Amino acid sequence: MIPITDNHIHLDRKGKGIIAAKEFANAGGTHLILVSKPSWTIGVNVTEPDGFKPVFEETNSIAREINQSDIGVTVFTVLGVHPAEITRLTDQVGQTRAEELMIRGLETAERFVAEHEAVGIKTGRPHYEVPDSIWDASNRIMAHGMTLARDIGCAVQLHTETTDAAAVADLAAIAKKSGLAPEKVVKHYAPPTVQVFEREGIFPGVLAGKGAIEVALAEGSRFMMETDYIDDFERPGAVLGPKTVPRRTKQLIERSGEEAEAVEEVFWKVHKENPEQVYDIEITI
DSSP states (O other): OOOOEEEEEOTTTTTHHHHHHHHHHHHTTEEEEOOOGGGGGGTTOOOOOOTTTHHHHHHHHHHHHHHHHOOOEEEEHHHHOOTTTHHHHHHHHHHHHHHHHHHHHHHHHHHHHHHSSEEEHHHEEOOSSSOHHHHHHHHHHHHHHHHHHHHHTTTEEEEEEEEOOHHHHHHHHHHHHHOOGGGGEEEEOOOOOOHHHHHHEEEEEEETTHHHHHHHHHOOOOOOOEOOOOOTTTTTTTOTTHHHHHHHHHHHHHHHHGGHHHHHHHHIIIIIIIHHHHOOOOOOO
């Protein structure tokens, strides 16, 4: 038996919530990196410097409930500010105030990490087209998040635009300028271009859609697997379901036939050694 880790999943009490964690476990999953949701999706309206704190507390509350249950899944949390917050906040309070609130939110997330209540910080920049001023502000916010991660010694998960080689190099350069080792940076929702990421030092969290993991494995084992399950009944079928990572892992091992043992060793690295290295956690079964 090997551990099976989903590098990026969301759970929401208004959605399946803990039932989704049970589905993950029943499919063979053992560990989740639970990432905080955008504030508006859980009914939080951020107006004050500590406005993101309820979002983080809710994320950790769900994680504690799972960890204290008999589901058999261990949950670690990554907390932070979704880059799309800047668009909503700018519409509400103006860009300058929006940037300030998002920076304060990242600093709140840093405090959770410092108190061992999270293992990483989430930040990034919009994955959709925005004005130059918003893009520049988003890069400043992301760089600040990286600096905080450097100071506290934790990982950063990035939500960004689709990453070709140039974008990966740009993200690595921002990390280095911020003083954060690229090896502590995870590109969430990454394409399976494992070697591109390896050249720059960043870890890809490869979306476990059909065919993607096969492509990733052809380039190496320096990646993690994720679903980006959003747990929202209003968006059924969005991204991937909670069973996907364990099912895909088991399918690929079973299909490998006589090479099953070797493939299992590769997934041992993907699901255990890589997340342990990035997040400074212990993956045990």
